[in-house]
Amino acid sequence: CTSRKTMARASTCPPRPACDAPPPAALPRGFRHTRSRLVASGWPRHRGRDLFARPEGPQWAIAKFAYGPQDDDLEGEDVKAYLLRGCSGAWERLGTFRTSDDDRPHPTAEGIPDTGGRVYLDLTAGRRLDVGRHRVHFAVAGDGTSADLFIEVLPPGARVAVTDVDGTLTSSEVAVVGELFGGAPPAAHPGAAEAMRALADSGIHLFYVTARPEWLVGSTRAWLRRQGFPPGILHTTIGVTGAFGGAAAHYKTIELGWLKARTGIVPSFGFGNMPSDVTTYTAAGIAPSGCYYYKLGGDLRGGVHHDDYRALAPALFSPPAACAP
Known part of the structure; x- marks a missing residue:
């Protein structure tokens, strides 16, 4: 952990992948609930939870969907999920998932309790990620707004x-x-x-x-x-x-x-x-x-x-x- 002597960069690691491939187009189809239309009148404040993981350990994609200054949850609405595995190639469709209701919360995962408006996607169920950097993109079916997260699966000896x-x-x-x-x-x-x-x-x-x-x-x-x-x-x-x-x-x-x-x-x-x-x-x-x-x-x-x-x-x-x- 000590400081290193100044050295010429004769041997450096290549830049980490930008992971900036455009995600699939999201075509809004309208919300399932009238209340959701009112909630979505505020500006979107959606967010994904980045994670470090191991190849053999738990791998979760967790996101929160909310709007406006009060951070109102979007509950009981469909969200489409896509994966850019290794930050390269084509986007994989992971499926459509429904945001949670705080009256029926999902069990806490990765230290993130469910306060409503969240999606918890277990990637170990047939979608396990290998060592590398990956991006998950979520798009709200109702209005096409979105959130992203990144997962870095670490090899042995990683620092x-x-x-x-x-x-x-x-x-x-x-x-x-x-x-x-x-x-x-x-x-x-x-x-x-x-x-x-x-x-x-x-x-x-x-x-x-x-x-x-x-x-x-x-x-x-x-x-x-x-x-x-x-x-x-x-x-x-x-x-x-x-x-x-x-x-x-x-x-x-x-x-x-x-x-x-x-x-x-x-x-x-x-x-x-x-x-x-x-x-x-x-x-x-x-x-x-x-x-x-x-x-x-x-x-x-x-x-x-x-x-x-x-x-x-x-x-x-x-x-x-x-x-x-």
């Missing part, structure tokens, strides 16, 4: 780097708030994307963990892509308000506990900018020498203080022993 987003990668801790009220999208810290790409070039999988609310999954993923960050797995909280301070540390600790329980992996690197990140990475067992804190003072518990990703990026690269499929 992961975890990073916070707000203030760690973005220009400020609260930059996203201005964007929500019509302001410009936040900038990224200079060199932050290059630092994350140095890790990806070394064969390391990226885990973006933010305490933002769940309905910001789509805009967060789009921001990472626009700013040039490498593809990875993105997790937010599963609530509508997000988490702060001690609650954020608790949430992130649970996320890294999930990663270890599901894959056996403790991240090799951790990036943050708040005391809650120090607490989280220490509790998760990340080696202090692999923890980097942007412009954070105080007790870093052996972690590394830095104030310039541009200086950090070359030291993060190491010739890969193996590359992610």
Whole structure:
């Protein structure tokens, strides 16, 4: 987990697949329920839950469908699901599934309780994914609105780097708030994307963990892509308000506990900018020498203080022993 000497990129892993093939066209056919038409009068806030998995372990595709500022659930409606296996080739039709009702919830899966408006798709039932990166696309049959998620199935020996987003990668801790009220999208810290790409070039999988609310999954993923960050797995909280301070540390600790329980992996690197990140990475067992804190003072518990990703990026690269499929 220690810093590496600056090296020429003579041997790097190829870029992770963009997974950007256009999904099948969705032709709206109308909703099953009158109430759904009222719910869908708000703007769509649908979101899929990215996941790391193992070839032999559980593999779920989980998505939430909701609309408007109150995050009203779309319940009892049909959703079509498609799979882009390995992020290449043709889309596979997985079937049509009905969103859940919170009065008859689906059992919790991957730590995601059913509060209504969700689809839980068990991919191990004849659809198991091999090692690699995959995309699942959901389209609401009623109006054609959609949500996507990504699943990375990890091989033995895979390494992961975890990073916070707000203030760690973005220009400020609260930059996203201005964007929500019509302001410009936040900038990224200079060199932050290059630092994350140095890790990806070394064969390391990226885990973006933010305490933002769940309905910001789509805009967060789009921001990472626009700013040039490498593809990875993105997790937010599963609530509508997000988490702060001690609650954020608790949430992130649970996320890294999930990663270890599901894959056996403790991240090799951790990036943050708040005391809650120090607490989280220490509790998760990340080696202090692999923890980097942007412009954070105080007790870093052996972690590394830095104030310039541009200086950090070359030291993060190491010739890969193996590359992610």
